Amino acid sequence: MNVKIRHETPEDRQAIWTVNRSAFESDAEANLVDALRDGGYVEVSLVAEIDDEIVGHILFSRVAIITKVGTVEALSLAPMAVLPSRQRQGIGSRLVEAGLEACRDQGFKMVVVLGHPDFYPRFGFSAELARSLENPFGDG
Secondary structure (H helix, E strand, C coil): CCEEEEECCHHHHHHHHHHHHHHHCCCHHHHHHHHHHHCCCEEEEEEEEECCEEEEEEEEEEEEEEECCEEEEEEEEEEEEECHHHCCCCHHHHHHHHHHHHHHHCCCCCEEECCCCCCHHHHCCCHHHHCCCCCCCCCC
16 A cells, blocks of 8 residues: 655645545534634645545644743644545554654644544653643543
């Protein structure tokens, strides 16, 4: 299986919407991607392709972490999606690795994620380190 990871293009938008809709079985994440893109918050958006078909997507958008001593600029990883027929084949892991590398290449030093606690720690994410952060979406 030859998976190509690349930055999204405007022509990819419908396929990205479909991947997110299929992976999450709702329009919410697909619409979130569009809203973040339309709001100018997106810093990194990558797709995974197999045989010229988009089978996965990952998005990193700007987020501010407000502390007692100031605001820290960071990125939020959300969502990451793979077509159900292509899940559990390593595509999501490849998207996360490539996405984090792209974030580092652009000079970003901090990424937060609200996601599966069994998946994301392998990439350096820590629920313990994030415990003191509050978010508008509840626990995760």
